[in-house]
């Protein structure tokens with residue numbers, strides 16, 4: 001079984017973000033970066049599949065990004081990946097989802113992967129498109145927003161989350177791209193010895209320019225923080241009255257209660 | 259000059275931080291009230307499984323062998339969430355370190371893997387006695403060789419983790435006639451040994467989840483091979499090994515100080531008095547500026563001491579400086595944090611009063627800060643002495 005996990009390094013979401021001078025992305029200087037949360041579920045699931053097969057699987061952890069992305073790859077290796085692939089790109093945000101997916105597909109095309117795990121989306125860009133596009137480019141089936149995954153031979157039984165809190169169950173054959181959602185699993189903490197061992201694992205480095213990808217299909221025109229709306233609404237008065245007022249507001253504004 | 263953690267050190271720091279946030283922080287206040295003992299033990303076990311009990315211990319003995327810089331940043335992250343857990347981890351690492359440094363191959367194989375794996379929840383470092391605190395050479399516990407056994411008699415006080423320790427590294431007088439400090443030896447005593455009793459638990463100001471008790475040796479018989487290191491050379495071991503422990507305590511203090519200031523500084527941006535956030539008052543800003551500057555200086559001293567240790571250079575003086583400065587900076591930070599929060603800082607509804615209580619002991623244990631100053635002055639004067 002050959003498994004590919006595609007991961008991205010993103011800023012710590014507790015950071016204070018500033019729009020960069022070009023007005024198209026955030027200022028990266030001084031931010032602390034970490035592994036995209038959804039990608040942790042992806043790595044964890046890959047490692048669980050490998051464990052379920054008694055170790056008979058080979059996990060490649062791939063990331064596109066500047067030098068610092070290696071730290072995210074190392075975490076993937078410390079969690080149980082076998083090999084890292086770093087596709088170096090100093091300004092990956094200048095590529096759109098199509099180009100990122102094209103890079104991944106170009107790398108993966110002749111490698112006979114059976115399973116590709118990605119996060120549902122990245123915490124910074126949040127387009128949620130890369131996984132689906134990779135599947136399309138490789139001619140793999142694809143299931144998104146996955147919250148349950150079980151492998152029986154070459155068939156996967158998958159639970160996915162749908163709009164409005166519904167769950168769907170699908171069953172399909174490999175090869176397959178799966179995009180992972182919160183709730184799929186609880187990612188393990190890498191043990192300290194495994195963090196040290198990750199240093200010795202194979203790390204292949206490529207330049208993004210090594211792979212032919214077309215022009216971007218989407219350009220970011222402008223990035224800006226949402227305008228500050230007025231302050232929140234403060235209700236005052238008698239408790240019973242307050243409850244009525246609140247219920248009325250919720251009925252009007254919250255679709256779930258309608 | 260390169261002031262950055264390595265990739266591995268950063269991943270270790272991140273792992274410690276994420277574990278601390280998810281598992282330790284939610285229970286820290288309950289642990290402080292004496293609740294959730296089982297959770298405390300379970301978390302120690304989990305930390306052991308992740309490799310945090312033997313950070314500076316070789317793989318052959320079940321350690322993670324990641325070095326002292328990693329040890330320091332890990333303890334700081336754990337202490338940001340729970341000082342009681344952090345001190346237990348720090349002392350476990352110290353005990354493993356002592357055994358690795360002076361123990362025989364059999365002793366290392368017998369005990370270190372059990373602490374590193376979590377089979378033993380803890381190990382204890384039992385030096386202090388009622389009559390011998392700062393003056394460790396004044397201990398009066400005795401060990402007498404009778405046939406093939408050492409017979410221990412005496413009382414140890416303030417022993418961290420004693421009720422759940424699997425093994426005790428302890429010190430006793432083996433030559434009464436030797437000059438002071440020259441007749442002390444180091445021993446390993448297993449929990450459950452006949453004649454070893456866990457005595458009264460201290461009721462403390464803080465760090466409540468970490469037990470601190472008396473340990474009594476009453477005709478406690480241990481095998482001849484339980485002697486660790488050279489006969490009558492035990493005090494030297496204790497003094498040298500405490501340098502590593504001091505880095506742990508300094509790192510712990512830094513974590514508590516940061517937790518207190520982070521909480522208070524966030525609070526100051528929400529609390530409104532006289533029509534504005536109190537963070538806009540210069541008086542509050544100066545407290546924030548002073549505290550964070552001191553904590554940053556503490557961090558650098560700790561990094562300097564541990565970097566030297568990882569390079570195999572001496573770090574005895576640097577560890578004393580880092581411990582002394584970091585623990586005092588942390589205590590000042592906790593004082594400022596309470597001041598910034600006013601009455602709410604003093605209230606148990608907020609965590610800052612707990613941080614202040616937890617930080618207080620850091621300038622006392624593993625050598626009071628007066629003793630650290632004596633060490634630093636001695637080392638400095640020695641290096642400046644006219645030949």
Ligand SMILES: Cc1cc2nc3c(=O)[nH]c(=O)nc-3n(C[C@H](O)[C@H](O)[C@H](O)COP(=O)(O)OP(=O)(O)OC[C@H]3O[C@@H](n4cnc5c(N)ncnc54)[C@H](O)[C@@H]3O)c2cc1C
Nearest residue numbers: 383384385386391392416417418470622623624625626628
């Ligand atoms: C919570 C807690 C946990 C502990 N855990 C352990 C443990 O696991 N193992 C262990 O062995 N010990 C442990 N200790 C003991 C701790 O290390 C001692 O409390 C400490 O070394 C000080 O000794 P003392 O309390 O007897 O104070 P004393 O030595 O009596 O000191 C009292 C005061 O006199 C000062 N003083 C003493 N001598 C001098 C001097 N020469 N010059 C200037 N000032 C001096 C001290 O700095 C201090 O201010 C722990 C203590 C506490 C509170």
